Amino acid sequence: MSESSAQVSSRSATQSVICTNVTQRYNDDEGLFSSGGHTVTALDDISLGVDSGEVVGIAGPSGSGKSTLLHVLAGLATPTEGTVKIRGTELAALSRRRRTAFRRANVGMVFQRFHLLPALTARENVALPLVQEGVSRGRRRERAAELLEAVGLGDRRDHRPGSLSGGEQQRVAIGRALAADPAVVIADEPTGELDRATGDRVLNLLTEISDDHAVVIASHDTQTLDRTDRVVWLRDGKRE
Numbered sequence: 001m002s003e004s005s006a007q008v009s010s011r012s013a014t015q016s017v018i019c020t021n022v023t024q025r026y027n028d029d030e031g032l033f034s035s036g037g038h039t040v041t042a043l044d045d046i047s048l049g050v051d052s053g054e055v056v057g058i059a060g061p062s063g064s065g066k067s068t069l070l071h072v073l074a075g076l077a078t079p080t081e082g083t084v085k086i087r088g089t090e091l092a093a094l095s096r097r098r099r100t101a102f103r104r105a106n107v108g109m110v111f112q113r114f115h116l117l118p119a120l121t122a123r124e125n126v127a128l129p130l131v132q133e134g135v136s137r138g139r140r141r142e143r144a145a146e147l148l149e150a151v152g153l154g155d156r157r158d159h160r161p162g163s164l165s166g167g168e169q170q171r172v173a174i175g176r177a178l179a180a181d182p183a184v185v186i187a188d189e190p191t192g193e194l195d196r197a198t199g200d201r202v203l204n205l206l207t208e209i210s211d212d213h214a215v216v217i218a219s220h221d222t223q224t225l226d227r228t229d230r231v232v233w234l235r236d237g238k239r240e
């Protein structure tokens, strides 16, 4: 074995998230997502590994498979073919229940439209993942306050999402994604709803946290992609 392939294999063993030969097909019998055929191949033989310390962009036109890839990497969807490992654990080997718990502990998600619970304060939203983790109320409050401080919202912690700007809501969502200190943070078009300056601030946060987390950002915005360490381009579910 050459030195470089030895390096590749020892490196992939420790990668925070790695997918190998992943194909995802959807049955689309009602023709909602395709005109003629009944099967949509949303991902076609994709392999990708992301380490802690890296920010990887997933790029490509609308419908190219970006969101599907993020769902598969996050363990939200099980691919038709191929494997996904997070911190060395193969997701398909876990029961559905253990996979949910594993995902909660190891994956933080950030969405384009923030997905905060409107009835909860910023602090309660950030603390929410820790409720299911069985963390004590006192510790949850402390951790949420720390995270809101870290995302620059220490003075907004008792505000509900409705009284926060889009950029502030996205920073709360990043705080929530980090609450359980996951290996991987996955963001689907995180700046899609934000103006340039606000989006930039959100990207600053996502790149700062990559020191301790693997960060994967899907976007079709070049300004966002420019901030990542490398970009994986998709077209019709294939890597370009």
Ligand code: ADP
Pocket (backbone or CB within 6 Å): 026, 027, 028, 033, 034, 040, 041, 042, 060, 061, 062, 063, 064, 065, 066, 067, 068, 069
């Ligand atoms: P992107 O995020 O790049 O816009 P998606 O991953 O959302 O792309 O979609 C990839 C392809 O899979 C598209 O052709 C889309 O129409 C199709 N698709 C996505 N979700 C479903 C689904 N639940 N059922 C059928 N087809 C789907």
Ligand code: MG
Pocket (backbone or CB within 6 Å): 066, 067, 068, 188
């Ligand atoms: Mg998408």
